[in-house]
Amino acid sequence: MRQKHINLTAYDDCELKEFYDTPEKLDEYRRHLFLKTEGQKEFISKLFSGKFTMLEACSGNSRLLYSLAPYLIHGVGVEISKPRYEFAEAWKKALAIHNITNINSDIMKYESRGECDLVAIMTNAFMYFEPIDRTYPLKLLKRCNTWLRPSGKLIMELRDYGSILNSAKCNGNKATVEITFPKADPFVGTKTTYKWDAENKYLDLNEVFTGRAYGAQYDRHEILRVYNLNEIKELLGQAGFKKCSVYKNTVAPEPSEDKIIVIAEK
Ligand SMILES: C[S@@+](CC[C@H](N)C(=O)[O-])C[C@H]1O[C@@H](n2cnc3c(N)ncnc32)[C@H](O)[C@@H]1O
Numbered sequence: 001m002r003q004k005h006i007n008l009t010a011y012d013d014c015e016l017k018e019f020y021d022t023p024e025k026l027d028e029y030r031r032h033l034f035l036k037t038e039g040q041k042e043f044i045s046k047l048f049s050g051k052f053t054m055l056e057a058c059s060g061n062s063r064l065l066y067s068l069a070p071y072l073i074h075g076v077g078v079e080i081s082k083p084r085y086e087f088a089e090a091w092k093k094a095l096a097i098h099n100i101t102n103i104n105s106d107i108m109k110y111e112s113r114g115e116c117d118l119v120a121i122m123t124n125a126f127m128y129f130e131p132i133d134r135t136y137p138l139k140l141l142k143r144c145n146t147w148l149r150p151s152g153k154l155i156m157e158l159r160d161y162g163s164i165l166n167s168a169k170c171n172g173n174k175a176t177v178e179i180t181f182p183k184a185d186p187f188v189g190t191k192t193t194y195k196w197d198a199e200n201k202y203l204d205l206n207e208v209f210t211g212r213a214y215g216a217q218y219d220r221h222e223i224l225r226v227y228n229l230n231e232i233k234e235l236l237g238q239a240g241f242k243k244c245s246v247y248k249n250t251v252a253p254e255p256s257e258d259k260i261i262v263i264a265e266k
Pocket of ligand 1: 007008010011057058059060061063078079080081084105106107108121122123124125128
């Protein structure tokens with residue numbers, strides 16, 4: 001059998017049950033996830049005047065869907081990592097949320113009817129697809145288009161990694177960045193080694209996570225396609241989107257000078 005691309009397995013060790021060794025630590029981490037999502041919630045909840053239906057591709061632990069639950073008629077999250085899906089399901093139960101469905105699947109294999117008001121692909125997730133297969137980005141956008149009702153919206157959040165690429169370009173296409181996480185995170189932080197492949201516009205990330213009380217250390221390896229604003233606009237047009245607004249900004253209260261926001265209409 002052909003081995004799965006690393007971008008499809010990068011989150012297989014993420015949010016494992018054993019990282020949260022007491023209920024208090026788990027609660028603290030969940031509260032931290034909600035805080036981290038405030039900016040996105042504020043921004044997205046204002047895109048519609050009434051309640052709306054939403055599909056999130058690559059939904060992770062479903063923090064965005066749960067934050068938006070009061071604004072949603074119904075939400076669906078599609079996430080490939082089994083532990084992340086399980087984390088999301090346990091959290092949903094604790095929150096007693098009934099209008100969100102989590103699905104553990106590859107978004108490229110997901111089928112749905114065209115009835116959503118909003119499709120979201122957040123936190124760089126769109127950047128995973130080209131290194132797996134060069135035809136995937138356009139295919140995924142075309143699929144998003146079919147999942148939307150007429151005039152439905154697509155929102156994406158990406159990064160152009162401007163400052164990291166600038167430092168890599170001065171240093172043989174390599175850069176290393178260390179980040180410390182807030183206390184509520186089960187990890188102290190990460191040390192990430194970036195390698196830039198300028199020809200393909202691929203950024204190879206090797207993140208080493210250092211555990212806190214749990215003591216674990218683990219590596220996450222992924223390859224992201226870095227896009228500029230024009231490349232995104234062109235793909236959206238080819239996928240049949242109209243009124244595409246693609247700009248550098250933030251919908252999250254995190255360091256954000258290199259974020260790209262996409263809002264496109266079917
Ligand atoms: C950077 S995380 C973002 C998660 C979430 N959107 C957030 O903002 O918290 C990217 C997520 O995409 C998931 N993912 C990657 N490829 C996928 C695919 N083909 N289908 C579904 N999920 C995928 C990963 O497992 C990971 O949880």
